Amino acid sequence: MILRYKFLSILFMKREKILPALFIVSISLSLSSTLYFIFTLDIHPDEAYYFSWSEFLSSGYIDHPPAIAYIIKLSRIIFDGNLRIRGLNLLLSFATLIFLYYSIKILNREYYGALIIAAFSPIFITGSVISTPDTPLIFFISAYIYFSLKNLIDSVRVSVSIISGIMLGLALLSKYTAFSIYISLLVLYFLFKNRPHLRLHIVIIPLITSFVVYLPNLIYNINNGYQSYIFQLAHATSSPSFEPSKTFLPFLLSQIFIFSPFAMVIFISRLFKRDEDRKEIKHFLVIISVVPFLILIPLSLFKHIEPNWTALSFIPISILIAGELERQKAVFISSIIYQYAIFILISLQVIFSIIPLKPHIDPLSQIRYWKKTSDMIIQNLPQNKKVVTFRYQLSSILYYYSERRITSICLDRRFVKGEIGLMEAKDWVMIDFFPAKTAYEIALNVCHSQIKRIPLVISENLNIIRRVDIIYCE
Template identity: 25%
Template sequence: MPSTLPKTLLYLLGAIFILNVTQAYFTELIFDEAYYWHYARNITFGYFDHPPMVAWFIALSSLIFEGHLGVRFVSCLLSVGTLLVLWKTIDHPQKNKYATHFVVLAFSMTLLNAYGFLTLPDTPLLFFCALFLLVYKRFVEKPGIGLAIALGMVMAALMYSKYHAVLIIVFVLLSNLKLLKNTYAWLAVLVALLAYTPHFLWLYEQDFISIKYHLSERKNGPYDFNKYTLGFLVNLVALFGFTFPWIYRSLFRTRSKDVFTKALLFLTYGVLLFFFISSFNRRVQTQWIIVVSIPLVILVFRDMMADETSRKWIYRMGILNIVILLYLRLGLVFEPLFPIYYESHGNKKWVQQLKDKVGDTPVVFENSYRLAPMYAYYSGNTSFSLNNINYRQNQYSLDDSERNVQLRKVYYVSPFLKNAELAFENAKGKPYFGHYINQFESFRKLRCIVDGDAFSLDTEKERLVKIFNPYDEDIDLQKLKFAVGYLDDYKQLQEVIPIYVSATDENISVLKSNDTTNFTFRLPPPKTKTPDYFRLSISEKDLRFGLNGKTIKLD
């Protein structure tokens, strides 16, 4: 096997790196990147939606550069690193002859191309997936303490990148159950668990809020074949563009001749089958299946070297993919070239429009973890997303950013305000309205704790609710209103009905700081159809009701 990197490969990867850095510098942030930049302002071992790796890499980028590269530079390094690791994983005596074909294959895969300069949780996931396969390949060839430790550390890095990484580890394990009898494999698992312990502790301290959200709190909708299952099948094509017939041809032709190839096949088919089954329950986003690109680069490149038809057509269609992708990437910077509106367009403009209106006044956005960090990033000013019962929890529900706007004059922005002035229009022309609040005050961290996971819809029965005040100050009960939100079977909000709660101690007039107070309440009669779930909610100073209680099943 060739031990040195061919010059052609180095030149092409160098060109890709320069292209990605240039693209990263000139392209405005997309909303998710701004959100993860918000993560990185407070480095910790976990965040509401994802493990912390994406925030760590943004923080590292910010130590090297400012501006867009301060968010994306490490991603540019990782994208080239992913291709280098994949190249090292492929054992073939003739591979140096086909270095150009290798680069065309990988660079023509749509999301592998896009994540070459965007900073999203999948960016480190792809890199560590490639590294995991390389280390695993060497481990099964010659297990030892050193490789076991390395394998464990890479597994932990995978899990620190995205929770979906568990699928990678599980399907590779299922491909080789003999590992269950391998002492070194168990050492790798022990190392991984030890390295991941800080995140486990973070989850425990946060009452597993992230896991609960992903597994049970997310809204859904009734099954829609076109949106769910057909959408999943379309994503299988979108991942590879015009090369997709030959990509899947190569996959279907591959047989597991050795342990490592079997792992690649189990990983690919396993992820695809898992999300195909998931598509009968919810919409599968394209990036959820991006990880199959990593084993497929290896499998398909092997087939290209062995089969002239695959080599010829994947190369031709790959070039076509790349031309289209480069045009679209140019359109990310120059909006008129892009066929439709994209979220990298016009953010600086609306941020400046709003900043010119409010100056240095903090801005509170109603229900938008997307707009709040984007405004903070481009304006340099304070912002906050106030999440209510019509929306969902996010990092702003968890961190201390609420404190930055407490008791201050703020400009409150919402697309739903009535009798308010126009605050700004986004790049799509959607209007947002706003008004000033002279002394803003919210208590979105108040928790309504109701024992039990299921209740009967008995509107006469008196029930107990414990309200925990995590703030460092007492809260006057006169500032608060209470309600029950009724939800349907898909956890979509149906209605919000105000209720009266009664303190079990009649002398209580405040919620004591860092203490729990007991109240009783009754479920109000629903006004619409019979609900399937309910949750308790609190409003402060006539703001919309918040997300203060968990979703509870109604029998």
């Protein structure tokens, strides 16, 4: 124990040299590993899905706002190979760290610990590699927070308020979870009741500006029966059942894993710490970071919550813990060791599968072998038949990996019975993950001849990764 604290003391005595070096090494490792994953991992079905959006640009889509489609479209113009989908996404991820750095620096806090934790966070690494709406969401939130902090610290300026509103509007165009910030702004409006200039520049101007920026997607939803809102609301509230051990506990553990247990402990302690100086800044950061949890924790008692639904809290939490980490020597060292350990473990698992997990409990199995899956399906497709799938993942990888030669109809399995009448049995081939229950039911209804089934097994080292069934009428 004495040696341990002596080591910590020596480390912090030389912190002026060690911390900058550790910071540079950490960012370099994060970037190099991200680049390796970008070039070696197959394009994920979600990315292929958004790739198809980029070919048909719109102001909205069935389940998300349009920002990711425009980002991939621009990335395709600039880059090639896997980077044509992931290139601009990578730049946005590391630009997020720049905004995080300046947000912490403007508060005159130590930034090393917070940035190292952020750079090795699973949500950051995943978002840097796989292009999803979370990456632009986190980037635009980081920019919005930075410009809002400038107004809270410096003399308020209308131009800065407008820029922060534009960034918030672009966050809304990235993912609907950004609407939780409107709830935060409502709370801040009442908290700033004796500070009219803050009400104007932190709440009113950004809110109005962001709404104007967001208008194209609102118009899209109005013209299309509010389909995106309805889809996401159904996704967030469908199939409720009170089983906290199956829903709440996994959600809680996923958040600890994403943000790191040490960061969460410091974050919670900051919530209850009295700050007489700059309390408006603390109110701003705390409310933005807490509101998503206040919405999702009650929901998690009744249904599964995706870990990334709290993504917009990533930046304000990182800013709040900045400085506090460095003041607590043991916690700082422990958190850095933890982040490195998690980073190394994830990297080794992605590259070498060092822990032989079964695919259904290995989340990393979902990012492997999609090209192989698509190639096997394409090789076994019968000629001159139209393709029906019941999962968007299958439709999207077939479209992407066939270089847009194979288009398919993706039917919603919940409402598929209403579509059966549109199908001529002899013309269609159905593809679904095993067990293909829906495809069998349809085949039994529409086939007047023998049903043909081609089972495909995608495996690695004798471990089955996924199964796919091809079903059609002979």
